[in-house]
Amino acid sequence: MFRKKQPPEKLTRTQALACIPVKGGHVQESRIESGEILLAYPDYKQPWLARLIRRLGSNENDGIRIKKLQLDALGTSVWELLDGRRSVQQVIDLFAQKYSLHPKEAEVSVSQFLRELGLRELIGLR
Amino acid sequence: MVSSNQTPLKEIAWNGIRFLAPEDWVPAQIGNHYLMLEHASAPLLEIKWGQIKGSFSHARHLRQISSRHNKSLGKTLRNWTLPADWQKSTGSFQAGGFQWQGPHFSGVGATLYCPVCRTATLIQFYQKNPDVDDAIALALLASFQDHRNDDQILWAAFDIKAWIPAYLKLWQHRFSAGYFELKFTSKAHTVTLTRWGPASILLSGRDLKGFAESVAPFPSSAPPPVFVENLKTMEWRFPQTAGRWSHLLNRIRIQPFLQQLRMWHLEEKNRILAVRVEGRRPLPPTVFDKICKGFGCV
Numbered sequence: 001m002f003r004k005k006q007p008p009e010k011l012t013r014t015q016a017l018a019c020i021p022v023k024g025g026h027v028q029e030s031r032i033e034s035g036e037i038l039l040a041y042p043d044y045k046q047p048w049l050a051r052l053i054r055r056l057g058s059n060e061n062d063g064i065r066i067k068k069l070q071l072d073a074l075g076t077s078v079w080e081l082l083d084g085r086r087s088v089q090q091v092i093d094l095f096a097q098k099y100s101l102h103p104k105e106a107e108v109s110v111s112q113f114l115r116e117l118g119l120r121e122l123i124g125l126r
Numbered sequence: 127m128v129s130s131n132q133t134p135l136k137e138i139a140w141n142g143i144r145f146l147a148p149e150d151w152v153p154a155q156i157g158n159h160y161l162m163l164e165h166a167s168a169p170l171l172e173i174k175w176g177q178i179k180g181s182f183s184h185a186r187h188l189r190q191i192s193s194r195h196n197k198s199l200g201k202t203l204r205n206w207t208l209p210a211d212w213q214k215s216t217g218s219f220q221a222g223g224f225q226w227q228g229p230h231f232s233g234v235g236a237t238l239y240c241p242v243c244r245t246a247t248l249i250q251f252y253q254k255n256p257d258v259d260d261a262i263a264l265a266l267l268a269s270f271q272d273h274r275n276d277d278q279i280l281w282a283a284f285d286i287k288a289w290i291p292a293y294l295k296l297w298q299h300r301f302s303a304g305y306f307e308l309k310f311t312s313k314a315h316t317v318t319l320t321r322w323g324p325a326s327i328l329l330s331g332r333d334l335k336g337f338a339e340s341v342a343p344f345p346s347s348a349p350p351p352v353f354v355e356n357l358k359t360m361e362w363r364f365p366q367t368a369g370r371w372s373h374l375l376n377r378i379r380i381q382p383f384l385q386q387l388r389m390w391h392l393e394e395k396n397r398i399l400a401v402r403v404e405g406r407r408p409l410p411p412t413v414f415d416k417i418c419k420g421f422g423c424v
Contacts, residue, residue, distance in 0.1 A: 013167040073327045099324035100396040102285045104152045109303035 017089040019125040021082050021114055027122050029079070037076045041122060043067040069120070074099075078113055082123065088114065135265060136424070138163070139280040139287075141296055143175055143247065146269035148262060153283050158296060168252075169231065175247040175272065182239045182246055184222030191248065202227050206234055211260075215267040226250060236267065243273035281308060282424070285395075286321050289420030291413065315385075315405035319421050322398040325391055329398070334360055337398065338389050359390035363408070385409070388418050395423040 011019070028040045043065050071079055077098060081091045088111065096106035117123045135146040138153070140161055147163060151171065154164035163171040188203060208216070208223035219238040226233055233253035239246045247270070251263055274280075277292040286306055294310035294317055306321040322328055328337055335351060338360065351360040364384050385408040389400040401418045403409045409417075 073330065074324075099326065101323060102152075103150075104284065105303045105323075112303070 016111075016125075017092070018087050020084065020087050021091065021117075021123045022084045022126050023079075023082055024122050024124065032070070035076070036073060037071045037079050039069045039071065039079075039122060040066050041069070041120070069122070074109070075113060078110055084126075088125075133262060135269075137269075137280075137282050137287075139282040141281075142243075142245070142279055143173065143270070143272050144280055144282070145266050145271070147171070147266055153301075156283065156299060156301070170252050171266075172250040172252075173247060175245055178239070178244050178246045182220065182241075182244075184220070184237050184239070187237055187246060187248075188222070188224055208236060211264055212236065212267060215264045216270075217268070219270075238267075238270065238272075240272050245272045247272060278420075285397075285423050286319075287420075287422055287424050288319055288417070290317070290319075290417060314407065315403055315409055317409070317417065318400075318402040318404075319417075320400045320402070321423065322400075324396045325393070325398045326396055329391065334358070334389060334391055334398070338362075338387070338400075342384070342387060342400075342402065344384075354388065354390075358393065359388065361388040362386070386414055388414070390418075392423055397423050399423070 024041065026041055030038050030040070032038050078091065078095060081094055086094070091114075092103070092107050092110045095101070095110050096103050099106075101109075114123065118125070133148045136149040137144060138147050138151075138161070139145075140156065141158055148165075151163040151165050153161055154167075154169065155162040159174060159176050161171075161173045162169060185205070188205065191203060203224050203226045206223040206225040208221055212223065213221060216236065216238055219240055221239075222237045224235050224237070226235060231252050233251045235248060235250035237246060237248050249267070249270075278289050279292050281288045281290060281296075284301060284306065286308075288308065290310055294312050294315070296308065297311040297316070298307070298309040300307040304323055308319045310317045310319075322341075332340075338351070344362065344364075348362060348364060351362045353359065354361045363386055383406065384402065384404050386403040387400065389398065391398055399421055401414070401421060403414060408414070
């Protein structure tokens with residue numbers, strides 16, 4: 001009970017690049033006029049915070065509100081490459097090829113972007 | 127270029143040294159006199175170099191490095207006789223070999239000393255990595271150079287390549303995704319080389335002039351740019367107002383003026399490059415032109 005929790009095992013670089021990023025089913029995407037993608041996703045609050053909001057008489061429904069995230073042109077093209085079949089490495093290769101980027105540069109920017117999406121729970125890794 | 131085992135090679139050059147390395151070896155750490163190359167996040171090669179005052183002795187140098195490494199990195203170094211083909215590859219350098227053992231890696235290395243420019247270089251190969259084979263090490267040593275005779279220094283890392291006059295010393299460098307910057311300084315000037323990418327995104331909905339104004343705010347009195355050679359290259363010159371007071375003010379000013387800026391779009395590489403000069407007076411046009419022409423993407 002009081003045993004210290006073991007930290008989750010870290011993925012190696014090779015393992016991380018072989019993972020397949022999958023879009024979350026709760027994410028709604030729409031395209032805005034400029035061609036960029038707008039993502040809408042529910043932001044679930046902590047249960048205690050949702051209860052507090054309800055007690056305070058807020059209009060927010062069950063503590064869920066819809067958050068929006070507008071991707072820029074590069075983010076949009078990475079998002080479009082996520083088809084649930086391509087691995088992170090394949091996404092990086094296609095992205096580097098599309099914009100004639102240095103492989104290392106593409107790897108850094110795509111993995112950073114995917115990390116951001118993961119932190120917001122917009123994608124998962126399989 | 128291709129090495130003996132058919133690995134494509136590319137040139138890496140930094141602060142006076144240059145050599146050929148497999149094209150998938152990329153710099154993981156860059157210092158003023160330090161390079162570490164990796165492949166797939168595994169270290170492969172470390173190079174350190176510097177000027178030596180007085181006489182050079184391989185044994186003494188190794189002892190110094192050894193004591194430093196034992197203390198800080200837990201590495202142990204011991205003498206190693208360079209194989210005959212390694213010795214041959216080092217050419218006119220005074221060369222010695224060493225073996226090293228660290229907590230996670232081990233390897234072999236060579237110290238090279240050039241009596242002409244008095245530069246000593248330490249090259250360490252990470253031997254446990256299967257990507258380092260003998261043919262690559264030999265190709266690298268055979269291509270290694272640490273000086274030129276024309277007072278020009280080559281800088282080549284990732285996909286940029288630039289020839290810079292030797293009197294301009296590296297001050298700052300930055301390699302982040304989409305933005306590379308090398309800043310050089312001398313007594314009178316600061317020269318900044320910048321590379322942006324991908325240009326197709328950065329120039330969507332605006333032209334090169336609009337992009338330049340967004341990244342390099344100009345004074346309101348800035349003259350319009352001129353096109354150089356083609357419509358893809360723009361140049362701004364910022365002449366200072368003439369007169370005794372302006373001249374005096376110029377001399378005591380702490381912040382130097384932006385003097386020249388040339389920006390061009392490399393369409394085939396999908397990059398934007400720029401050379402920016404700051405100082406109390408402009409760079410001579412021939413020097414500025416030579417720097418711009420020597421800066422490109424590979």
